Amino acid sequence: MVVCGLVEARVAVLASGTGTNLQALLDDDAVGPRVVLVVSDRREAGALRRASAAGVRAVHLDPGDHASRDAYDMALLDLLRRERIDLVCLAGFMRILSPPIVRAFEGRMLNVHPSLLPSFRGAHAPRDALAWGARVTGATVHFVDEEVDHGPIIAQEAVPVLEGDDEADLHARIQEVEHRLYPRAVRLWLEGRLVVEGRRVRIREGAVP
Ligand code: GRF
Numbered sequence: 755m756v757v758c759g760l761v762e763a764r765v766a767v768l769a770s771g772t773g774t775n776l777q778a779l780l781d782d783d784a785v786g787p788r789v790v791l792v793v794s795d796r797r798e799a800g801a802l803r804r805a806s807a808a809g810v811r812a813v814h815l816d817p818g819d820h821a822s823r824d825a826y827d828m829a830l831l832d833l834l835r836r837e838r839i840d841l842v843c844l845a846g847f848m849r850i851l852s853p854p855i856v857r858a859f860e861g862r863m864l865n866v867h868p869s870l871l872p873s874f875r876g877a878h879a880p881r882d883a884l885a886w887g888a889r890v891t892g893a894t895v896h897f898v899d900e901e902v903d904h905g906p907i908i909a910q911e912a913v914p915v916l917e918g919d920d921e922a923d924l925h926a927r928i929q930e931v932e933h934r935l936y937p938r939a940v941r942l943w944l945e946g947r948l949v950v951e952g953r954r955v956r957i958r959e960g961a962v963p
Contacts, residue, residue: 759946763840766791768830768847773801774929775845775866775936780808782937784944791837793830795849811837817849827852834859843940844898848877853900861950863898864943866936868928870894870910875903880925889915891924893931895939897950906955908939908948 765788767776773792780786792805797814805812813833820826831854834842844865856863869879870892876882883891892912899905911931915924942948942957949956 759943759948760840761944761946763788763944764791764838765789765841765843765940766793766834766837766839767801767805767843767845768793769801769845770794770796770799770848771801771846773799773804773845775932776801777804778933778937779843779845779940780804780810782941785937785940788841788944791834791839793833795826795847801845823849824852824854827855831855831858841940841943842898843936845936850902851898856898856900859898861897864908864936864939865896865898865903865905866932867894867896867903868925868932870912871896871903871907880928881921883915884919884921884924891915891928893928893935895932895935897955906950906953908942908955909935911935 767779767789769776776792780789789810791811792801793813793815794802795815795817802812802814815830817826820829840862842859842863867879869883871894874882890912892910894907895909896907897905913928913931945960947958947960949958
C-alpha cells in the first residue's frame with residue numbers, strides 16, 4: 755500500500771505541446787501555486803510560454819544535447835532533484851521515460867491520457883478510437899509505472915464519440931474533460947487522499963475536492 759500526498763509539495767509539469775493541461779493545473783487554486791517548474795523537450799512548446807507567463811521556471815531540455823535517452827533522462831532526473839520536486843505531472847510529454855526516473859518518482863508521477871485506459875494506449879488515442887469505431891472514449895488520469903499508459907488509475911470520465919467527429923473534434927471534447935479531471939486528481943494527491951493498493955487506487959474521505 756502506498757499513500758501519497760504532501761500539501762506543500764513542489765510540483766513539476768513535463769509537456770511537449772500547447773500546454774492546455776498545464777494551464778488547467780496553473781489555474782487551479784490549490785495546484786497552481788505548487789507548480790514551480792515546467793520542462794519541455796521542445797523549444798517551441800506553448801507550455802514553456804504559458805509557464806513563463808505564469809512566472810514559473812520554464813526549462814527547455816533539448817534531446818539534441820544528450821547522447822542517448824538514458825543520458826537525457828539522467829539530466830532530467832538531476833534537474834528534478836535539484837529543484838526538490840515532490841510530484842511530477844506529465845501533460846502531453848511525448849517521450850517515454852526510462853525505468854530509473856519512473857522508479858525515483860514511484861507514487862509521485864501522474865499522467866493524463868486521452869482515452870479510457872486500457873483502451874487506446876499510445877500517442878494517437880483519439881484517432882485510434884475513431885478508427886476502431888468506438889462509441890465512447892474518454893480521459894484517464896493515472897500513476898506512471900514502467901509500462902506506457904499503464905499505471906493505477908486515479909480518475910476516468912467517458913466522452914461520447916459523435917456522428918461526424920473528426921480527430922480534432924473528438925480530442926477537443928476529451929481535453930475539456932481532462933482540464934477538469936487532472937487538477938482534481940492532483941488535488942487529491944496533494945491532500946494525501948490517494949491510497950494505491952496494487953492496481954487499485956482508493957480515494958480516502960475528505961473535503962469534497
Ligand atoms: C492531452 O490530450 C493529453 O491527454 C495527451 O497529450 C495532450 C496534451 O495536450 N497526453 P496539451 O498540450 O495539454 O494541450
